[in-house]
Amino acid sequence: MTTTLSRPARQDVRVRVLDAAARNFRERGYAAADLRTIARDAGFTKGAIYSSFGSKPELFCQVCLAHVDGQGESVAAAVEQVLSAPGRGDVVESLALELASALEGDVDWQITLSEFRALARTDPQVGHAYASLMVTRSERITKVLARLAPMIPLGPEDLRTLATAILGLSNVMALEHATAPDVVDIDLITDVIRRSLKGLLS
Structure with a gap:
C-alpha cells in the first residue's frame, strides 16, 4: 500500500519558518543566524524559506x-x-x-x-x-x-x-x-x- 505524504499548506510553512527565525534572530543576532539552521528548526529545507520569503533580509523584515x-x-x-x-x-x-x-x-x-x-x-x-x-x-x-x-x-x-x-x-x-x-x-x-x-x- 502506498502512503501519500501531504505537503504542508503555504501558510503553515510561513508560520513555522517565522517562529524558528524569530528564535534564531533573537538568540544569535542577524548576521550569525543562518538560513540552514532556521529551516532545520522549522522542519523544512532552505528552499522553503526562499520560496516563501525570497531572502534572509526579507525574512528578517517579516519577523x-x-x-x-x-x-x-x-x-x-x-x-x-x-x-x-x-x-x-x-x-x-x-x-x-x-x-x-x-x-x-x-x-x-x-x-x-x-x-x-x-x-x-x-x-x-x-x-x-x-x-x-x-x-x-x-x-x-x-x-x-x-x-x-x-x-x-x-x-x-x-x-x-x-x-x-x-x-x-x-x-x-x-x-x-x-x-x-x-x-x-x-x-x-x-x-x-x-x-x-x-x-x-x-
Missing part, C-alpha cells in the same frame, strides 16, 4: 513586522482597557507605562534590529529591505494609534509622526537600558517617554 504587530496589539489593548475603566486615567500616562513595560522585555530584539540597521548602510539588499521595513512599521503603529484616536486629538499626519517618534524612542531607550540598566532604568525610560509624548501631543 520584525510580526513582532511589531504583536506588541502594538498588546499595548493598544492594555491602554484601551485602562481608559475604559471607571475613573479612567490619563491617555499619555497609560501609553507611557505600557510602552516602557513592552520595551523592558524587548531589549534583545532591539539590539538585533540595530545590527540590521547598521548593515543597511553598506549592504544594498539589506538597505532596500530596511527602507521598506521602516515605512511598513510606521504604517502599522499608526493604525494601532488610530484606535486610540478618540483619546488622542491628532490628525493622520500627526499620528504618523507620533508613530515614528515611538519607534525611535523604543530603539534608543532599549539600547541604553541594555548597556547601562542601572543608569537608564525603567522608571527613567517611562519618564522620558511620558515627557516626549506630552511634547508631541501639545
Whole structure:
C-alpha cells in the first residue's frame, strides 16, 4: 500500500519558518543566524524559506513586522482597557507605562534590529529591505494609534509622526537600558517617554 505524504499548506510553512527565525534572530543576532539552521528548526529545507520569503533580509523584515504587530496589539489593548475603566486615567500616562513595560522585555530584539540597521548602510539588499521595513512599521503603529484616536486629538499626519517618534524612542531607550540598566532604568525610560509624548501631543 502506498502512503501519500501531504505537503504542508503555504501558510503553515510561513508560520513555522517565522517562529524558528524569530528564535534564531533573537538568540544569535542577524548576521550569525543562518538560513540552514532556521529551516532545520522549522522542519523544512532552505528552499522553503526562499520560496516563501525570497531572502534572509526579507525574512528578517517579516519577523520584525510580526513582532511589531504583536506588541502594538498588546499595548493598544492594555491602554484601551485602562481608559475604559471607571475613573479612567490619563491617555499619555497609560501609553507611557505600557510602552516602557513592552520595551523592558524587548531589549534583545532591539539590539538585533540595530545590527540590521547598521548593515543597511553598506549592504544594498539589506538597505532596500530596511527602507521598506521602516515605512511598513510606521504604517502599522499608526493604525494601532488610530484606535486610540478618540483619546488622542491628532490628525493622520500627526499620528504618523507620533508613530515614528515611538519607534525611535523604543530603539534608543532599549539600547541604553541594555548597556547601562542601572543608569537608564525603567522608571527613567517611562519618564522620558511620558515627557516626549506630552511634547508631541501639545
